[in-house]
Amino acid sequence: MAALPTDQLGMKKRIYLDYAATTPMLPQVWHAMQDIHDKAYGNPSSIHAEGRLSRTVIEEARKVVAHHIGASLGEVFFTSCGTECNNMIIRSCVRDLGVRTILTSPIEHPSVLETCHYVREQYGVEVTLLPLTAFGLVDMQALEDALSRNSDKKVLVSLMHVNNEIGCMHDLNAVGQLCRTYGALFHSDTVQSVGFHHFNMEALPVDFIVGSSHKFYGPKGVGFVFIKSGTGLRPLLFGGSQERNMRSGTENILGIHGLAQAIQLADDNLESRMDHVSHLFTTMKASLQHTMPEITFNGGPEGAQSPKILSVNFPPGPRTDMLLLHLDIEGISASGGSACSSGAETPSPVLKYLPIVREGRTVRFSFASMTTGEELLHVTEVLHRLLYST
Ligand code: PLP
Numbered sequence: 460m461a462a463l464p465t466d467q468l469g470m471k472k473r474i475y476l477d478y479a480a481t482t483p484m485l486p487q488v489w490h491a492m493q494d495i496h497d498k499a500y501g502n503p504s505s506i507h508a509e510g511r512l513s514r515t516v517i518e519e520a521r522k523v524v525a526h527h528i529g530a531s532l533g534e535v536f537f538t539s540c541g542t543e544c545n546n547m548i549i550r551s552c553v554r555d556l557g558v559r560t561i562l563t564s565p566i567e568h569p570s571v572l573e574t575c576h577y578v579r580e581q582y583g584v585e586v587t588l589l590p591l592t593a594f595g596l597v598d599m600q601a602l603e604d605a606l607s608r609n610s611d612k613k614v615l616v617s618l619m620h621v622n623n624e625i626g627c628m629h630d631l632n633a634v635g636q637l638c639r640t641y642g643a644l645f646h647s648d649t650v651q652s653v654g655f656h657h658f659n660m661e662a663l664p665v666d667f668i669v670g671s672s673h674k675f676y677g678p679k680g681v682g683f684v685f686i687k688s689g690t691g692l693r694p695l696l697f698g699g700s701q702e703r704n705m706r707s708g709t710e711n712i713l714g715i716h717g718l719a720q721a722i723q724l725a726d727d728n729l730e731s732r733m734d735h736v737s738h739l740f741t742t743m744k745a746s747l748q749h750t751m752p753e754i755t756f757n758g759g760p761e762g763a764q765s766p767k768i769l770s771v772n773f774p775p776g777p778r779t780d781m782l783l784l785h786l787d788i789e790g791i792s793a794s795g796g797s798a799c800s801s802g803a804e805t806p807s808p809v810l811k812y813l814p815i816v817r818e819g820r821t822v823r824f825s826f827a828s829m830t831t832g833e834e835l836l837h838v839t840e841v842l843h844r845l846l847y848s849t
Contacts, residue, residue, distance in 0.1 A: 473790045474834045479623055479651060479768050479825035480794055484717070485676040491720040492678065492713050499712050504701065513712050520719030524683055527722045528668070529659035536684050536705045537715050541650040541671035542570035544684040547695035547706075548646050548667045549574040552615045553582050555693040558644065560585045560609045563617040564597050565812040566624070571617055571648055593815050594759040595627040602634070606641035614643035620668075621651035624809040624823055626768030627759035628652070635664030644690065650674055650682075654725040655733060655767060666690050670722075672714065676827075677721030681714030732828040733766065739826045740766035743835045747771060750843050757810065757821065768825045775819040778846050782820050789841045794823050 475483075499516045501509025517537070525535045538544050549571065552558040561575050565588040578584045587605055589597045597618055606614065616638050621628045631647055638645040646667040649658075653668070654675025660668065666687045673679040686692045686705070699707035725732075747754055757770035773779040783795050795807060810821055824838070 471790055473792060474838060476791065476793045476824040476826065476830065476834075476838065478827040478830075479626075479674075479823065481673045481679065482676045482827060484678055485721065485724060487724060488677055488717050488720045492717045495716055496713060499716070503710050503712065504699075513710075516712055516716050517710055520715045523719040523723050524670070527658070527726050528653070528670075528685060529661050529663075530685050531661075531688065533703070534660065534685050534688055536686065536702045537710060537718075538682045538684055538706055539680055539711070540682045541568075541648070541669050541674075543695065544667075544669040544671075544682055545570040545646075545648055546574050547684060548669075548686075548692065549578060549615070549617065550695060551692045552644060552646070553578045553584055556644070556691055557613045558584065558615040560587070560612045560614045561617060562587050562589055562602065562605050562609075562614060562643075564589050564591060564619075566591065566595060566622060566809040567617065567619055568623060568648055568650070571619070575617070591812060591814060593813065594763065595622055595625050595757065595809070595813055596629060596759060596763060597634075599633065599637070603637055603641075606637060606643055609643075610641050614641070615646060616643050617646045617648070619648040619651070620656075621649075621765040621767070622758075622809070623651050624768075624807055625757040625770040625813075626651075626765040626825075627757075628763050628765050630763070631663055631665055639664045651765065651767070654722055655729070655765070657729065660685055660687070667692070670718075672718035672721055675721050675725050678714045678717040681711050681718045683718065728828075735828050736826050736830075737766040739830055739832065739835055740769055742832060743769055743824065743839065746836070746839045747842070750839060751846065755817070757813065757817075766826070768823060770821060770823050772817045773820045773822065773846065779820040782822060782845065785845050786822075786838075786841070789845070791838055791841060794825075795821055 495516060499513045501513045503510060503513040503517055521532055521535050525532050561584055563575055575586045579586045590601050592598055618629050618634055620631055635645050644666045647665050649668040650671045653670035668685045671682040694705050696707040701707055701710055753774050755772045758764045773782060786793055807821055810817055
């Protein structure tokens, strides 16, 4: 039996498998932020030396991000988070770019779905939730039919890259090509994939993507939006001229610096990190299948699934009802649906839109480069004990 790892004092370490919710900040990122903490306190809009230093920090960070996603400097804008970016894009597409039809999926993040709901109520925008395949991906024929039916209208397609609950992954190039054919704008919520995939925005037919630093080992409360030049998007916030008038409010200099350090580190060893994570994904899936044959998995087929996220369906029964709670007691952090105020586990709203009925409990395990095979072996053994021991 694999022993739970211990720290220097012999205390059992917890096993954190909820990296899709958020990641710890890497020490190198924290150190880089500390390095500039005492120096870059000037307001970046001030013209004095302190202000100019802060401005330099921001513009250096913009270069790093633009390089990472293959964009030009003028296409990258810093914000507070992914939620803000998604709101900004959808609301401005409707308010300023004349979008009257949005094609999206029922399993987008709430920052997309609730904003779509808002623009439907507020501006009478027609919002279509496209049908999904069993993998959780949008049916491409249904997307093309909807684009063709609406080809006389200004359309926004909003489809996430990697789904945050089940990890299925859209082919951004294929969706983008369809959008280009029918003259639609394309927004992809890439919060789960920035820092884990290569992007070349110059070549990719996508108008807007989004990054959130806390998903790729950077600080919380800072993100960025890519806006393809020439789209004419307008700001969400008014009252300042920061970010070339696109995002008012004094910049989060430390956060932006940390985000850039994190994305640089992600870039430096992206392949080896993703190889490790893919290995963890395949090994844990195989060992769960081997020891508990009745469990099933959610997500895309090979090539259309992010190895960061393993979504597992455990069969119904009294032992699975409080599975997350029992895992937590065992020192293992994973996630499922949202926890309601009573602390009871409620099923994920994403799964009910998949065209396959799943009973029982679904648990999302999400991995990082610091996750070890030993930890996952321990988790598999604990799951087996929780579900089968007499
Ligand atoms: N989009 C996706 C797919 C996410 O997973 C999240 C966070 O969980 C968000 C958007 C929101 O990002 P943020 O926490 O930066 O607001």
